[in-house]
Amino acid sequence: MNEIKINEDELKGFDEYRSENLVLLVGTNPLPNYVAYHLLSMPSSPTSHIFFVCTKTTDTIADNLINVLKIGHDKWTKIQVNESNGKDIYSKISDKLKGKQKIGLNYTGGTKTMAVHAYRAVEAVDPDSVFSYLDARRLELVIDKKDCLTKRVPINTSVKPKIKELFQLHGYSVNSNGHIFMPEMCKILGNNLYEDFSKWCKENLRANSPKMLNKPKLRNVILPVNPPFEDLVIFWDGCSTLGELANKWNKKVDDLAKWLEGKWLEDYTLLSFQQVSDECDIHDSILGAQFNNNKFELDVAILKGYELFVASCTTADKKGLVKQKLFEAYVRGQQLGGDEAKIGVVCFASETSSDASPEIILKEIEEEWYLENKFRVFGAEQIPELSLRLKEWLNSK
Template identity: 35%
Template sequence: MSTTEFEEYKVDHLFLLIGKNPLPNYVATKLLLHQGGTAYLVHTTDTLDEATRLKKSFGSEFNVELRSLNHYESDAYHIQKEIGAKLDSIKSGKIGLNYTGGTKAMSAHSYRTLFYEEIQDKTGKVYRRRKGIIFSYLDPRRLEICIDREDNERERLKVKPDTLELKLETLFQLHGLTLQKRPSQEAQLLELAEELVKVFASKGKVQQWFDWYHDIFCKEARHDNRKWKNKTELAKLAIPLDKLPLEIVDAFRKAQLLNSDDKLALVQAKNITFFTEIEDFCKWLDGIWLEHYTLQQIKNIANSQSITDYGLDFKIPLKGTKDGFQFDVAFTRGYQLFAISCTTTSDIKERNLCKSKLFEAYLRAIQMGGEEARVALVCCADEPDTLKAEIADTLSNKKIAVFGRADLLNLSDNIIKWIVDNDREAR
């Protein structure tokens, strides 16, 4: 992490206004508070949990005090009294206020409290501008920390990917979310996934795949109600491959999934550590292979694109829901979240499925990563631009990307372009 350009504006005491998304406060504290300094997390009754999680995330790096406004987040007198009392107790060290979070009233009255100081002169009590206070906020559109200087100018400091690295696990913890399992960073059956991408890029061969998958594989491996058969039944299956493209058969063979009769022996999947149950392999064939392929494309460009952390299958339980929610693939670049949803559907009748997956990923990503978050759909649609246009009226066009069938073979290059375009928009 390189924060040299922030050194001039680092403080020993930093007041922060806590909103429902603690990420901006995390970024500001990491960049603007000296190690061992004190962060004052000004929260309301409704944001106590966010402030508590934020405090926990800092560990022993900073001293942290929680300053509660209780239910008075719009009460000017109470805000000024609470912050002013703490301010008066600080006898030494540089002081700062980051007013990115909280309500508008909290921002206005906190700013006013730190901006003016009361003094006594010959005419009585007067107010003057307090010297040396560093006022700042985070600009999510330009990925910048903005400093309000005393000469009424604004200093903009770019938060570059190597300025602050954020782990995905930390981001989830800031929001009080616990992953069901540790996300994988290793793609499984990569060679088979790469051959499937080539097949899906060819309309003739992809039809061969679907004919085999639906008419042969699923009829053998599923019950009539569409559920997978139990593990004992699946272990007995040896499925013929004579109607499959030869490159897929060869990929099955290289993965040691065929028996002596060159049939797909599902029991062989148990030899692959990733698949704890045979059903997991069935689900992989059902479309999860595209997630693994996408993960590998991100891994290929991680170093060159300053990608901080990445992973596959982020399953998160939520109270009141049966399945919670899931990011198929996600990565962070600096503190910015990129979430990707994947689906192999290519039927125009199933466009609503594509849109619903993208819509859910968008809502969750913005909720966690703020306005800086970006979301993409990797699918097998022939007209991804049309699909994106149908969604753009509802979602922010600049925050979403849709990669279709023609993009799959060069997916890593397309993801790089997505990142570059994002950087260009932030200038």
């Protein structure tokens, strides 16, 4: 999944809707503009031009789009408008488009006021312009027709941004773990050993207290070798204590303790995504992404076309903690992937819990946040078959 290419064959299906002069309304989420550019622009035409209609607030986002899309300096124009002043929007767009033909307007971004008056301005200049917007729920490009009919064109995986491009569109640099750590051990932990191992971690790495042991005590923790942990012995590679293993694995002992206690679940989740990547059209992924000067973090994220799936991972089984992790993932996922983003949490919540089962948690979240078909809660019983459950999620509508 290292080399990511726009699907040129699928993009040919949008040729009849492309315009030499493409007008894009820039809102706080630049992803629709990124997608619209690839579907509707004519970059190979010597006379092609992109008009970014932005506000004082979104001017920087327009700059980010220009940089990420690598649009030549003579191929774009920014039109900064007052987003709540219809006259200002209409007049500025009209002035810039005067005398132009073959115009297209995609009005997915921006405010409603911007959309209404941009539409009026473009239509006044060229009544034969192509008007469109992206339907986030159905992942379709909707073309407005003169006869008041609309045409819907499925986008599918025609446009494939890189995850790092999503960060760049918001002006963020990103650091990530890069690769899955100890994948074979993750498989064993995920295959019905996770609950016993979690209990061992609480007893030995925290001594059943809320706080992790200090480093000297962590170094002296004896690694488990007796049943049910006999399958882990091969990974200890002759080490008998956590300190020895930390040295062997070239890790700080407290970082290793955190990984054993639960960070491994992030690696296991990405591994499960990768197991179904080909059949589910996953083309990019990221693990342990830290951005905005490390203030924010995403545990696991993957891209299917331009649809972002974010999975938060926690060994918690308490409803409050699971909901908190899901909310954090929702905020970051919406920020990067917009309305198209889907959010999940992989946790230890059990189906047998009377008040904190995955079903109960999901129901409460959808009711409290007034959002349906946006979330998934993968509980303890689903961890051994996580790749199958993720596949169902990836293919759901």
